[in-house]
Amino acid sequence: MTTPAPGRAGRRGLAEESADRIREAILAGEVPPGGPLREVELATGLGVGRGSVREGLWILEREGLIRSAWHRGTTVIDITPDDIREVYAVRAALDRLAAVTARDTATEAQLGELDGLVGTMAAEVAGNPAGPRLVALDIAFHDAVYVAAGNRRLTEAWRAVRSQVHLFQLRRVALGFTHYRARVVDEHRELAGLIRSGERETLARTAEEHVNSAHRGLLAHVP
Incomplete structure (x- = not known):
């Protein structure tokens, strides 16, 4: 090679x-x-x-x-079951904290950016969706959540695993794009809505389950 x-x-x-x-x-x-x-x-x-x-x-x-x-x-890096478990366990904890923090700190402009990214995802899915493009929008959505949370150390922790998450999500799409495409818009729309006006504990559970769902979907296909 x-x-x-x-x-x-x-x-x-x-x-x-x-x-x-x-x-x-x-x-x-x-x-x-x-x-x-x-x-x-x-x-x-x-x-x-x-x-x-x-x-x-x-x-x-x-x-x-x-x-x-x-x-x-x-x-x-290889993508092994142990790698997947470790990265997604860290991500679940970080995303949960980022989401509930953003609920309290996000500006109207930042909330609008989240809604806009969901709209772009929906347009992508309605057209001729490309897996890598949807994953890039997915990562951009979560980047925006961390920015809205306004916690520098939390953002640095996200950046420490961000590239691995991106690579793993691309692998998830390559192995099961139909499943990912069917869920990506609704899951992010739900998160955006809960960050805007949802109950705190419901948002925390939803953010964590969003990550755990991706974890399970990838593990199901990796030897």
């Missing part, structure tokens, strides 16, 4: 740009779970030095998206 060259890096900060481009390639499926990431090939494809690539890979390793081992080199 040849490591992809997903576009040359810009000047924003070569390590950060390199991390962004490599992350995009992973989430686009150009490097599968367990696939290798070769430093020399990445540096050539991105048009940067190996030091920048090395720093970019370190950023992605901190996100949990890749792993480095002396005897194996650097690879995209």
Whole structure:
């Protein structure tokens, strides 16, 4: 397998740009779970030095998206049942707290953004839905919830698992898109409505079950 060259890096900060481009390639499926990431090939494809690539890979390793081992080199994380259980357990706790906090702190503009994202999801599903596009909207919705919650440390905790969640959700869609497509709009519409005016405990349960449902759906298909 040849490591992809997903576009040359810009000047924003070569390590950060390199991390962004490599992350995009992973989430686009150009490097599968367990696939290798070769430093020399990445540096050539991105048009940067190996030091920048090395720093970019370190950023992605901190996100949990890749792993480095002396005897194996650097690879995209595998998606195993244990990985799924750990990531979704953390996410369930974070999403529950983010949702109930956002209920108390969200501005009208932030609530409108959540409603707008649900509307965009609905339009996507009504048309010719693409799984990766729906997952991107799904992640954007939860990003907006964390912003609305206004808790910096909570947001940092979300960012620590966000890339893994994105990768796992893409895998979930690849294995069972029909199930995901049938639920994605209604589940997020319910969350948006409860954040706007719902009872606190109902919202907490709903936010947690939203994550647990995704957890079960992915586990059902992963060996």
